[in-house]
Amino acid sequence: MTEKLVIWTYDWVPGGKSGPRGHVRDIRLRWACEEAGLPYEVKSVPFEGRDSAHFARQPFGQVPFLEDGDITLFESGACLLHLAHKSEVLMPRDAKGEAEVLEWTIAGLNSMEMVTVPWWFVSLFDGPDNRLKDWMLQRLAHLDAVLTSHEWLAAGRFTVADLLMADVLRVPRLRAANPHPALEAYIERVCARPAFKRAYDGQMAHFALGDS
């Protein structure tokens, strides 16, 4: 008997050119569930006026968090690795394949996103040619060197590591600054998966419900 997974996200976020709609990290969990055929529902916490109940479940006041029976997990990366253990679609079951998925998922979080998100944040004030630009371009170049000779990051096939990395890379401001055709082709290849489209459409429809 499998209980339905619950993905928690905001009830609404701004859309338009600069709003995060379409990029809120619940999409990573939706996408993983769609790939794996794991049944899930989506519930909301208020975007405005985050309260102590929210902080009790997500100490940094962010979304998403995941309910899996009596287990609740925060951090999208942790939720992805948790979900990966539920389906071979997301991660192979051999020790070597698991290790590759683990290292590339963490690389997405701690080598790429650790540079791309702060670069993006500083670019809101100082434009794209900011203090973090060279570091960001160096990381993109290293990843590009991998993806010119590999179609996927881990285990020779699509895994949750690609899902995470593509979501990190598909930020419009970052794509506009990316000089590497192989990286752009990778983003397009991963985001062309039907499960991404379903996850994306699901997030857009969810936040549209909160428009008044």
Next chain:
Amino acid sequence: MTEKLVIWTYDWVPGGKSGPRGHVRDIRLRWACEEAGLPYEVKSVPFEGRDSAHFARQPFGQVPFLEDGDITLFESGACLLHLAHKSEVLMPRDAKGEAEVLEWTIAGLNSMEMVTVPWWFVSLFDGPDNRLKDWMLQRLAHLDAVLTSHEWLAAGRFTVADLLMADVLRVPRLRAANPHPALEAYIERVCARPAFKRAYDGQMAHFALGDS
């Protein structure tokens, strides 16, 4: 029959006030092995002139990476989670405890270090009152709220999540900017563990061998 783990790091890094000696991330793996009593040896790649052999094992040209029999893993966070499955000292074996360790380890990598390291990097140019300061202070405040009511991050006891978080937080420049006594006490508590001291001394001795 257990093969000895191999932790790969540089043969030398600069020391002194501004060098990374004592903070190279191989210390996280040494520390985890020391906590768990896992036998390991340390091998080196050249710090100067990193070559394609290095990039083949660490696509971002960094250290550490870990050899565990025929499995090689890069990303210190991935190595820690891999090691955590080898010893209950690092992570409890119940599903709820594992989930807590996973979410807090990822929080260390993707909510804290994703802000503290870029803040530190920008501070080298612009000083501590830079573009990323408010974001960094907000993250410290959220973590402080957790650590004023919890001695440890996950599962009610020391785990690999504390090891990682304390290593993220113990950077001198960051400690100097941290206004929270509970956070400082946490860093001191975690780093007072004998296994940290052995790992730290091991790294310092290793890099001293490369001094000429």
